Amino acid sequence: MNTIVWIHGDNLSPYNPALLAQKDAPTIFVWDETLLQEYQLSLKRIVFIYECLLELPITIRKGDVAQEIITFTQEHDANRILTTQSPSPRFKQICATILREMPKGSTLEIYKERPFIEIDEQLDLKRFSRYWEKVKYKALHPK
């Protein structure tokens, strides 16, 4: 069985770690029509994102994201999907749908990009000043 890479709008870099992990794999981006409908984005934003996409070696589609990704895996006989992390709740929903609908034994691997700050402990996020006090040294002295 094969692998596909799913690129989403929070990680449009050619150095996207999922893309680099499997350079020869078919790769897809899907315009989320539900989200576009909900947010009513200006075409300016769509043009900007599209220009980012055109620099990447990927197939571009639009529709229901989870469904389109599943279709793409079927087209490529794939049961392994690589993607990258996103804080967006919609990303979590889409991942859950994909995992529910894919055949048993399929996997979805979520890569993380290099973090701004390497820290394991839970940070106090009540105010920026507290956060910054805690992370400043690491931010200015990365490994």
Place this chain on the structure above:
Amino acid sequence: MTKNMRRDFNNRDELVNYLREEFPNAIQPEHISHTIGGRKEAEKRLRKIHPREYTTSRNYLNGSVSHLSAYIRHGVMNLAEVRDYILNISKNIHEAEKFINELGWRDYWQRIYAQIGDEIWKDREEYKTGYTAKDYNNNLPEDILDAKTGLRCIDEFTNALYKTGYLHNHARMYLASYIVHHRKIKWQTGARWFLQHLLDGDPASNNLSWQWVASTFSHKPYFFNRENLEKFTEGIYCRECPLYKKCPFEGTYEELEARLFPNRLSNREGHR
């Protein structure tokens, strides 16, 4: 098989026309931003950053800011890469610190977003304006949407938002403050409007910044006076404004506070 979208375009106009057809429900602006997407453009902008100039001029509308936000927002370039580059080109840490501190704001908002998800649309705290959420309106008035408030600065900020999909941080603060505190509109309404138009529109940075202005995520509301705006915009709007010295931003901070938040117990009084 599902249809692939096109990848071959001879020029930008062809791309724009194609996207107009493919996304008929998107807001169709008169202008497409000059900001071009992609890593190559992001790298060009990165190379133009001067951390030392940034430190002293970033609050000015024509200050030496990076215009990297749309690229960072879409992960075309990540915060760690930008930070490493800044450290590399700076003579010392001190010179790099302000820029990296600003990158920190994005990381901070993103961490909150990862924790609270869609709660990002809810007031994090009470308003500290002397008003409650129900005192604020849901709709953006036409004069703001049409850039016809008569206030030269505010209207030009709106025009720039529509035309370029970008606003300087200070312009965002001024516009948000005008909408929430002078026009008594819910921050959520303004935030949604920004997200439609900003190329860097990001639920975390945007909504939490609006909440910071509104005071639902800070100790006090953010407001400004004409003198402050005139200084950081270097007078370009005030000079041409028919309402110069008669505008709603005229006055000292104490006067403005009394006008905008008559029911608010100011910090000073609170401490007495």
